[in-house]
Amino acid sequence: MHVHFATCARGLEPILAGELAGIGAADVEPGRGGVHFRGDITTVYRANLWLRTAVRVLRPVNEGHVPNTDALYEFVRSIDWSRVMTPDHTLAVDCNVRDSAITHSQYAARRVKDAICDQFRDRTGRRPSVDTERPMIGLNLHLFRNHAVLSLDSSWDSLHKRGYRPIQSRAPINEALAAGILLHLGYDGTAPLVDFMCGSGTFLVEGCWLATRRPPGLTRKWFSFYGWPDFDPGAWARERDEARAGVLAKPLFPPRGSDVRQDAIDFAVGNAKSAGVGHLVKVTKEELRKARPEPNEPPGLIVLNPPYGERLGEEEELIPLYRSMGEVVGEHWPGWRLAVFTSNDRLARRVKLPVVRQTPLFNGALACKVWEYKNG
Ligand SMILES: C[S@@+](CC[C@H](N)C(=O)[O-])C[C@H]1O[C@@H](n2cnc3c(N)ncnc32)[C@H](O)[C@@H]1O
Numbered sequence: 001m002h003v004h005f006a007t008c009a010r011g012l013e014p015i016l017a018g019e020l021a022g023i024g025a026a027d028v029e030p031g032r033g034g035v036h037f038r039g040d041i042t043t044v045y046r047a048n049l050w051l052r053t054a055v056r057v058l059r060p061v062n063e064g065h066v067p068n069t070d071a072l073y074e075f076v077r078s079i080d081w082s083r084v085m086t087p088d089h090t091l092a093v094d095c096n097v098r099d100s101a102i103t104h105s106q107y108a109a110r111r112v113k114d115a116i117c118d119q120f121r122d123r124t125g126r127r128p129s130v131d132t133e134r135p136m137i138g139l140n141l142h143l144f145r146n147h148a149v150l151s152l153d154s155s156w157d158s159l160h161k162r163g164y165r166p167i168q169s170r171a172p173i174n175e176a177l178a179a180g181i182l183l184h185l186g187y188d189g190t191a192p193l194v195d196f197m198c199g200s201g202t203f204l205v206e207g208c209w210l211a212t213r214r215p216p217g218l219t220r221k222w223f224s225f226y227g228w229p230d231f232d233p234g235a236w237a238r239e240r241d242e243a244r245a246g247v248l249a250k251p252l253f254p255p256r257g258s259d260v261r262q263d264a265i266d267f268a269v270g271n272a273k274s275a276g277v278g279h280l281v282k283v284t285k286e287e288l289r290k291a292r293p294e295p296n297e298p299p300g301l302i303v304l305n306p307p308y309g310e311r312l313g314e315e316e317e318l319i320p321l322y323r324s325m326g327e328v329v330g331e332h333w334p335g336w337r338l339a340v341f342t343s344n345d346r347l348a349r350r351v352k353l354p355v356v357r358q359t360p361l362f363n364g365a366l367a368c369k370v371w372e373y374k375n376g
Contacts, residue, residue, distance in 0.1 A: 001026070001038050001039060001040055002038065002039070002040070002059050003027075003036060003037075003038055003059075003060060004025075004036070004037050004038070004039060004043070004044065004047070004057060004058060004059050004060075005031070005034050005035070005036050005037075005057075005058045005060060005149075005151065006020065006034055006035050006037065006047060006051060006054040006055075006056070006057045006058070007033055007034040007054065007055045007056050007057075007058065008033065008034055008035070008053050008054050008055055008176065008180075009033075009053075009055070009174070009176065009177055009180070009361070009362050009363075009364075010032070010033055010361075010362040011359070011360055011361035011362050012053045012176070012177070012180040012361065013030035013031065013032075013033070013034065013035055014030055015053050015180045015183045015184055016030070016034070016035045016051065016053045016054055016180075017029070017030045017035045018183070019050070019051050019052060019053060019054075019183070020035055020037050020047070020051070022050075023043065023046040023047060023050050023051075024039070024043065024046070025037035025038065025039045025043050025047070026038040026039060034054075034058075041225075041228075041230055041231070041232065041235075042235060042239065044057060044059070044154050044225055045225070045235070045236050045239045045240075046239060047154075048154060048155055048159065048217050048223050048225065049215045049216075049217040049218065049239060049240060049243055050215045050216070050217065050243070051159060051216070051217075052176060052179035052180070052183065052206070052209075052210070052216050053176050053177075053179055053180040053183065054155075054159050054176065055155075055158050055159055055160055055176065056140070056153055056154070056155040056156070056158060056159060057153075057154045057155050057159075058140055058151035058152065058153055058154070059151055059152040059154060060149055060150070060151045061079060061084065061139075061150050061151060061152060062075070062078075062079050062149075062150050063147065063148060063149040063150070064147075064148055065146060065147060065148075066100075066102070066143065066146055066147070066148040067101050067146050068101055068102065069102055069107065069108065069111050072102065072108060072111050072112065072115075072148065073111050073112075073114065073115045074115075075148060075150075076111070076112050076115035076116060076150065077115045077118065077119055079150070081116050081119050081120065082123070084137065084152070084229075085128065085136070085137045085229065086128075086229075087120045087124055087126040087127055087128050088128070089128050089136040089137045089227060089229075090128060090129055090130065090131035090134075090135050090136045090137070090227070091113060091116065091117075091128045091129070091130055091131070091135055091136070091137050091138075091139070092113075092130060092131060092132045092135035092137075092138050092139070092156075093109040093110075093112045093113050093138075093139045093140075093141060094109065094138065094139070094140050094141070094153065094156075095108045095109040095112070095140075095141040095142075095143070096140075096141070096142055096143070097143040097144075098143070098144050098145075099144060099145050100143045100144065100145060100146045101146055102143055102146075105143075108141060108143065109141060112139065112141055112150070113130065116128070134156070134222055134224075134227075135156065135224060135227065136224075136226075136227020136228070137152065137224075137227060137228070138152070138153040138154075138156040138224040138227075139151065139152060139153060140152075140153040152224075152228070153224055154223060154224055154225040154228070155223055155224055155225075156222075156223070156224035157222075159176065159216070159217065160174050160175045160176035160177075161175070162175050162216050162220075162275070163219065163220060163274070164205060164271050164272075164274040164275035164276075165200060165202070165271050165274075166274065171199065171307070172199055172200045172202055173199075173202050173203070173305050173341070173363065174202075174363070174364070175202055175205075175206060175216070177361070177363060178202040178203050178206045179206040179209075179210065179216070180361070181203075181303065181339070181341055181361070181370055182203065182206060182207055182210055182303065183210070184359060184361075184370060185301060185303065185337070185339050185370070185372070187207060187210060187211075187301055187303075188210065188211070189207070189210060189211025189212070189251045189252055189253070190252060191253065191298060191299070191300035191301060192253040192255075192256070192293075192297050192298065192299075192300030192301070193207045193211070193253065193255040193256070193300055193301050193303065194255070194256045194257070194291070194293075194300065194301070194302045194303075194336075195255070195256070195257045195258075195302070195303050195304060195305075196257070196258045196259075196286070196288040196291040196302070196304065197259060197288060197304050197305060197306050198257030198258060198259045198264065198268050198283065199259060199264045199267070199268070199305070200264065200267040200268055200271050201257055201267065201268030201269075201271050201272055201281070201283060202271075203255070203257070203303050203305070204255040204256070204257045204268065204272060204281045204283070205271060205272055205275045205277060205281070207255040208251055208254075208255050208272075208275075208277040208280050208281050209275070209277070211248075211251035211252065211253070211255070212247055212248040212249075212250065212251050212277075212280070213246055213247055213248055214247045214276075215243045218240065218243060218244060218247075219276070250280055251280060253297070253300065254280055254281055254282050255280075255281045255282075256281070256282045256283075256284075256294075257281065257282070257283045257284075258283065258284045258285065258286040258288070258291060259283075259285065259286075260285070260286070260287050260288070261285075262285055265283055265284070265285045268283045269283055288321075288324065288325065288328060289324050289327075289328050291328060291332075292332050292333075293332070293333055293336070299333070299334070299335030299336045299337075300336060300337070301336070301337050301339065302329060302333065302336050302337065302338045302339070303339045303340075303341070304325060304338070304339070304340050304341070305340075305341045305342075306318070306321060306322065306325065306340065306342060306347075307321075308342050308343040308344050308347070308366075308368075309344055309347060310343065310344075310366075315344065315346065315347060318344075318347055319347065319350055322340075322347045322348070322350035322351050323350045323351070323352065325338070325340065325351050326338075326350070326351035326352040326353045326373070327352070329353065329373075329375055330352070330353055330375060333375060334375065334376045335375065335376055336375055337372065337373075337374075337375065338351070338353060338372070338373040338375055339370055339371065339372050339373075340370075340371045340373070341361070341363075341368060341369070341370050341371075342368060342369065342371065343363065343366050343367060343368040343369075345369070348369065348371045351371070351373060353373035353374060353375055354373060354374045355371060355372070355373055355374075356372045356373060356374050357370075357371075357372045358370070358371055358372075359372075
């Protein structure tokens with residue numbers, strides 16, 4: 001059993017902790033920007049396969065006080081790297097620094113790599129080569145207030161890059177954040193899901209994957225743990241096959257989306273197809289005031305990610321839009337829950353329905369909230 005840290009966007013820690021508990025991780029403890037847990041290599045496979053709200057899954061190797069780059073070099077050299085890898089493994093180092101004497105992350109990453117290569121060269125006469133695309137050993141250096149945590153990165157490419165969204169629409173929401181909002185709202189596919197400002201369809205795809213119990217990592221081609229000395233391809237294949245066998249053929253209620261823009265609809269259709277759920281979600285071009293429930297469907301969840309009006313002058317223009325969101329839901333969607341994700345509190349209050357809960361969540365660097373409203 002090793003201690004691990006799964007990173008996530010700020011605010012999603014409790015959701016990620018719930019996901020980790022669900023895949024059998026031990027000692028799950030939310031921290032800042034991620035969640036600590038204990039587990040063996042199988043837990044690492046499951047985490048990379050199943051976690052919808054994580055960015056990467058790290059296994060810390062060492063931590064310590066690192067006031068300058070020479071100290072960083074010595075800190076890295078003091079680790080016995082033969083316990084982690086051999087000179088035949090390829091290597092890459094990713095580094096993020098904040099509020100530290102070391103400010104240049106690329107230079108810090110180079111010092112880490114040099115310290116490892118120098119240790120191997122001195123001991124064996126050979127040194128690992130660098131592969132930044134698909135390293136067998138991907139390392140993550142996190143430097144915060146001169147405190148360094150050096151970890152093995154089991155994921156390397158961010159887990160939120162699911163691969164179904166090659167085309168970027170305007171202001172799409174990150175996949176992990178969309179999944180996190182749905183989990184936060186308790187969505188599990190047992191009631192209908194509707195997004196009438198669906199843009200590129202992220203809520204619809206993530207919702208469909210959730211409702212059909214499809215793990216987000218199922219079709220991903222590569223994870224950095226494939227290069228780890230203790231990687232067991234048979235055990236990994238078993239985890240993946242078991243997950244694949246559990247995927248439902250279709251959700252109980254196909255997630256539905258609409259948007260006023262034709263290009264958004266085209267993106268949403270294309271993304272749903274590349275996510276393998278093109279036949280399981282419904283998308284139509286429609287102004288939100290025209291959105292109505294389908295005959296005989298039970299009430300469910302409406303989730304909206306409207307424009308935020310961050311630029312000067314925009315807020316005023318958006319008041320009627322937010323107002324009409326509340327009006328259409330109040331008039332035509334009795335019993336449905338409405339959730340709105342926005343950075344703008346003033347606009348969120350223009351939705352004239354009783355607010356049940358507000359939950360802060362970051363969208364990149366932008367402080368946002370999930371606003372939940374009651375409707376009858
Ligand atoms: C921030 S984007 C949503 C992004 C989406 N969550 C995604 O992941 O791509 C807001 C969307 O609201 C749509 N929209 C704006 N006004 C609308 C209206 N009156 N009716 C329907 N859709 C509207 C825009 O076309 C845009 O696609």
